[in-house]
Amino acid sequence: MDEFVQRLPFLCVISILTASFCLPVLARWKKEFCAPLTALVSGLVFVASFFIAHYVMRGNIIRYGVSGWAPPWGIEIVVDPVTSLMIMLLSGSCFIICIYSFASVKHELERIVTGWYYAAYLLCLAGMIGLVISNDIFNMYVFIEVTGISAVALVASKGTRQATEAALKYLLLATIGSGFILFGIGFIYMITGNLNITFIAMELDPVKDNYPIAIWTTISFLIVGLGVKSAFFPLHLWLPDAHSSAPSSSSAILSALVVKVYIIAFIKILFIAFGLEIFHETFIRQLIILLAVMAMLVGSMFAFVQIELKRRLAYSTVAQIGYIYLGIGLGTPWGLAAGLLHILVHALMKACLFLCAGAIYYQTGRKMVNEFSGMGYKMPITMGAFTVAAFSMVGIPLFGGFISKYGLALGSLEANLSTLILVIILSGLLNATYYFPIIGQAYFALDNPSETHAGSGHHAPKKFQRDQIPLSMLAPIIIFALGIIYLGIFPGTVLNFINQTVAVLL
Amino acid sequence: MNLQIMLLNFPYLVSIFSFCMGTLIVLTQPNLIKKVIGVNIMQSAIFLFYIIVGDVQEGIPPIYDPTLPDAIYVNPLPSCLMLTGIVVGFSITAFALALIVKLYLYYGTISSPNFMKMK
Numbered sequence: 001m002d003e004f005v006q007r008l009p010f011l012c013v014i015s016i017l018t019a020s021f022c023l024p025v026l027a028r029w030k031k032e033f034c035a036p037l038t039a040l041v042s043g044l045v046f047v048a049s050f051f052i053a054h055y056v057m058r059g060n061i062i063r064y065g066v067s068g069w070a071p072p073w074g075i076e077i078v079v080d081p082v083t084s085l086m087i088m089l090l091s092g093s094c095f096i097i098c099i100y101s102f103a104s105v106k107h108e109l110e111r112i113v114t115g116w117y118y119a120a121y122l123l124c125l126a127g128m129i130g131l132v133i134s135n136d137i138f139n140m141y142v143f144i145e146v147t148g149i150s151a152v153a154l155v156a157s158k159g160t161r162q163a164t165e166a167a168l169k170y171l172l173l174a175t176i177g178s179g180f181i182l183f184g185i186g187f188i189y190m191i192t193g194n195l196n197i198t199f200i201a202m203e204l205d206p207v208k209d210n211y212p213i214a215i216w217t218t219i220s221f222l223i224v225g226l227g228v229k230s231a232f233f234p235l236h237l238w239l240p241d242a243h244s245s246a247p248s249s250s251s252a253i254l255s256a257l258v259v260k261v262y263i264i265a266f267i268k269i270l271f272i273a274f275g276l277e278i279f280h281e282t283f284i285r286q287l288i289i290l291l292a293v294m295a296m297l298v299g300s301m302f303a304f305v306q307i308e309l310k311r312r313l314a315y316s317t318v319a320q321i322g323y324i325y326l327g328i329g330l331g332t333p334w335g336l337a338a339g340l341l342h343i344l345v346h347a348l349m350k351a352c353l354f355l356c357a358g359a360i361y362y363q364t365g366r367k368m369v370n371e372f373s374g375m376g377y378k379m380p381i382t383m384g385a386f387t388v389a390a391f392s393m394v395g396i397p398l399f400g401g402f403i404s405k406y407g408l409a410l411g412s413l414e415a416n417l418s419t420l421i422l423v424i425i426l427s428g429l430l431n432a433t434y435y436f437p438i439i440g441q442a443y444f445a446l447d448n449p450s451e452t453h454a455g456s457g458h459h460a461p462k463k464f465q466r467d468q469i470p471l472s473m474l475a476p477i478i479i480f481a482l483g484i485i486y487l488g489i490f491p492g493t494v495l496n497f498i499n500q501t502v503a504v505l506l
Numbered sequence: 507m508n509l510q511i512m513l514l515n516f517p518y519l520v521s522i523f524s525f526c527m528g529t530l531i532v533l534t535q536p537n538l539i540k541k542v543i544g545v546n547i548m549q550s551a552i553f554l555f556y557i558i559v560g561d562v563q564e565g566i567p568p569i570y571d572p573t574l575p576d577a578i579y580v581n582p583l584p585s586c587l588m589l590t591g592i593v594v595g596f597s598i599t600a601f602a603l604a605l606i607v608k609l610y611l612y613y614g615t616i617s618s619p620n621f622m623k624m625k
Contacts, residue, residue: 138587138590142590142594145594145598149597149598149601152601153601156605159608161609161612161613164605164608164609164612165609167605168538168602168605168606168609171598171601171602171605172532172541172542172545172602175532175545175548175549175598175602176529176532176533176545176548178594179525179528179529179545179548179549179552182552182591183525183552183555186552186555186556186559186584189556189559189584190559
């Protein structure tokens with residue numbers, strides 16, 4: 001059994017890739033089967049991820065050399081607790097969002113692209129899982145490209161003018177990013193002669209004082225490359241267009257998952273390959289903290305001025321990426337754990353918000369935030385989930401976002417940077433300024449004069465109606481909302497996973 | 507002496523120079539096709555960089571020769587890695603050109619500043 005579990009991560013990636021290449025062929029025969037097959041494959045991987053997590057939780061770390069080649073020569077797969085958690089998050093979210101997409105894809109996309117859409121969807125999932133489990137930096141680069149190109153395809157699938165333009169912008173900037181990453185990998189290979197992260201760390205340790213400028217250059221290239229890919233603040237220019245013009249199921253995947261896996265890769269390279277000494281000696285740490293603070297504040301301010309809901313959510317992602325990078329930059333046990341937890345919490349929150357935005361568009365066709373008055377009565381369940389996710393975004397206790405912000409505050413105390421607590425609180429308040437008006441309008445706005453009973457002197461009591469969207473769209477939204485509440489009340493299990501990895505990294 | 511080092515590392519300079527050039531072209535050229543050409547220049551610069559990294563002075567092709575027991579071989583790994591890089595570059599170029607064709611159908615131009623005026 002253990003032997004099988006060790007091969008499971010590799011098998012997951014291979015089976016998803018196989019399925020994604022079969023989908024366009026299947027689509028020629030029966031387009032209706034594409035979505036269920038995608039859900040089946042991602043669901044199976046989700047089940048497999050529980051076995052992996054169970055195995056890893058017993059203190060084992062999966063190290064598997066692909067096709068029998070030992071690590072320095074072959075590609076190595078390493079699954080530690082956080083990686084197993086990420087596999088679970090990626091496959092689980094993809095599974096749930098896929099169920100949501102049954103109805104929304106029919107509504108938003110042309111029928112002819114269905115097969116290709118789901119092929120890109122699975123390819124993106126395979127790329128993300130491959131990226132988090134790989135321990136070989138060149139293999140990481142390949143999966144970065146797979147994820148990047150299929151993510152662009154997910155945006156472009158809508159085929160409208162805005163979506164095509166955003167996709168081209170995304171593609172060109174992402175290519176610059178991956179060029180920088182490839183250059184950085186080349187420098188690492190030049191200094192150490194290895195591509196495996198564990199061996200790079202071993203080779204780099206004795207010689208790192210001899211190549212200070214080369215190491216500086218390498219880290220700068222990697223920060224710029226992975227920063228473009230993960231929309232780190234001054235490099236986020238592609239994100240708002242791409243995430244707001246994509247179909248709603250794609251937006252959820254892009255915003256919740258795709259930008260996060262690059263951060264996991266960054267953490268791996270920074271903390272394992274380069275090690276803590278370089279992290280503390282160079283000024284990388286200060287740079288990351290500075291940019292993260294700017295992201296948290298400026299991203300929220302940009303979000304505040306947007307009037308289209310999906311654009312507002314997209315700018316909010318820029319701000320939330322800042323929180324995650326802040327956790328990395330702090331480099332203390334609580335800070336890093338909170339950053340990793342925020343990857344998880346933000347994935348649930350942003351997926352929930354984007355799915356709600358898609359559901360509102362599905363039922364009422366409204367996209368602008370000033371058209372939402374009375375929405376809480378027309379779509380009580382959707383707006384309820386939206387409220388949960390928005391409260392969590394602001395950081396109200398009992399919701400998941402509170403735990404990670406609290407952790408970040410503890411982390412900044414540990415790092416003797418107590419001013420950062422002010423920034424975290426300020427950013428939380430800024431979040432409130434652009435989420436609460438939507439909620440307030442949805443529940444408490446007065447009726448339009450034309451809708452009230454003339455002459456009765458008081459408003460007729462508003463009645464709740466059931467949401468007019470299919471169950472396959474409603475259930476995913478509810479599941480994500482429940483997940484946020486679960487993480488807010490019982491964060492112990494997840495933090496246990498994260499702390500095991502953080503103890504190894506720091 | 508510095509000049510000698512410069513000459514020895516000349517390929518690196520070419521690689522860095524064309525990388526900067528390619529990035530500049532992508533970011534500043536308004537014409538979308540030129541942007542794609544810039545991406546290609548940038549990627550070729552990286553391929554060049556990798557191939558120089560694998561080069562060993564006075565090295566022979568990396569095919570095992572029993573008659574030369576202490577021969578120095580060049581490092582074949584970076585060149586092999588770049589095969590993957592070339593495939594990735596090819597697919598990105600193809601995808602970008604397809605998107606540009608689609609934008610041309612929408613706007614009737616491939617110059618990106620004109621898009622702003624047409625909105």
